Amino acid sequence: MDLAIKTNCLSKNFGSVQAVDCLNLQVPAGSVFGFLGPNGAGKTTTIKMLLGLTRPSAGAIELLGQPATSGQYLARVGYLPDVPNFYNWMRGEEFLTFVGQLYSIPPRELKKRVAEMLELTGLRGVTTKIGGYSRGMKQRLGLAQALINEPELVFLDEPTSALDPIGRKEVLETIGIISQRCTVFFSTHILADVERVCDRVGILRQGRLILDESLAELHKRFGQQVLRLEVTGPARDLAAELQRLPWVSAVQQENGALLVAAADIDSACVEIPRLLAARNLGLRRLEPKALSLEDIFVRLVNDDEK
């Protein structure tokens, strides 16, 4: 598997505060990696270390197959900071042209790419100076400048956190488009955004990576542990009876159904219909419940706290 990002026990401390603690990240090339964590978990610090803006206290970084110390990779990556700021006296098109020049893109090619990026981010025809842009427009310009060099890897640091629903939808749609072209490292604390655009997720808590898994595997792993059971007939006392079974860890009522958390899902699928038949109850539905990323996130963070 080709890796776009690989870190080896990457750490950063500010005095006695351990901001990032022995982080071993492996981001596959071509993936959209959701880097999740509560505020203050160390997401921005990690991104800054990956981009050479902050020196790690310990550990090693490899980006696009090159050690980060070389700085050579900068021409092949793009970066959108959490609060992008620009030269307010410039116009958007002018700023993109300036950034493109820094990547030594030939003038004719650059003109084409600037037009393409303005189109992609919905800023074509905007002639006001950047100082007059709204927050959403700045975010979109930030996205455009991060992509002007056609990067192989793009870092997006909380790109939707301060946007209104429309601005957020637009930015997520753009991320969806660019994910066809490059690896996206998407830091956020908005779980719904990760579910929408990412295919892999890493969860950071207090500087430690507590999970690094594909979204599909994650849903499979956590989703299979809870069954949703709907029965016909009087189901009084059923919950208590289920609770006494050795392979059941918890039973919960939800909108007329029972959510059964089972340690052994195979036994549950055999035993539950048998139990219902013995009590003369009909089985209307028995299916694995898909947990939302939010449920999984909360559970993981709580488990980690324990």
Place this chain on the structure above:
Amino acid sequence: MKNSLRFLGKELREILRTYKIYTIPGIFLLFGFASPILTKLLPDLMENLAGEINIILPEMTWRDSYTQLFKNLTQIGILTVILTAMGTVAEERNRGVAHLILTKPVSRTGYILAKYIAHLLLVGVSAIAAFMATWVYTRILFTGTRFTPGLTATGLYILYAAVILAITVLASSLTRSAIAAGGLATAGLFVLGLLPLFSSGLSKYSPGALTGYINEVVAGTVPAELWGAAATAVLSAAALLALAALSFRRQEL
């Protein structure tokens, strides 16, 4: 190297399209036009203010006109330079623009140098324009006006400003706020002014001694130590810039 030049181009465009194009050139030109006129009118003004007291002033000459210009430029002019350049690095870092730019293939040393050179060009062109304005008006108002002493003094002034600008860029690269950078640079200016008091060597060869040599050149003498002081100024500016680049390269953004 190419990217440093592109960045310099951006800095120059920024100067042309922001308030910076009005402050330094505006104030310098004001001094350029006003200094000869004030010098010419000074005896009459003093006489009117003195009333019945009889004040005898020597007759003002073209040298006094030049002296007035450089007095203004080395005082308020230099403070204007500090005020204009104090936020050049600190503000960009504080606003996060530096993060965005320095994740592109731009060297931090090139970033610092581009900012310094752009401001030095602004100060240099403004100082020359101010001197030309003074020269034209001095020729009209005084007899026997000579060009070369004024031009030499302008060159020395630019050297002096180059050192102050290097102090300001260093201060701006060390702090996160323009105000703090301005305070630090003003303190540097103060120290530079005090250095000549500490030893005879410093009084002759430190960059701060240049302000005295500017007056001597205008008065018609060329002290032998002038070139030593000029060389020290160039070396000091280079050392301060190297320090700014080094500290900026080591900083975490």
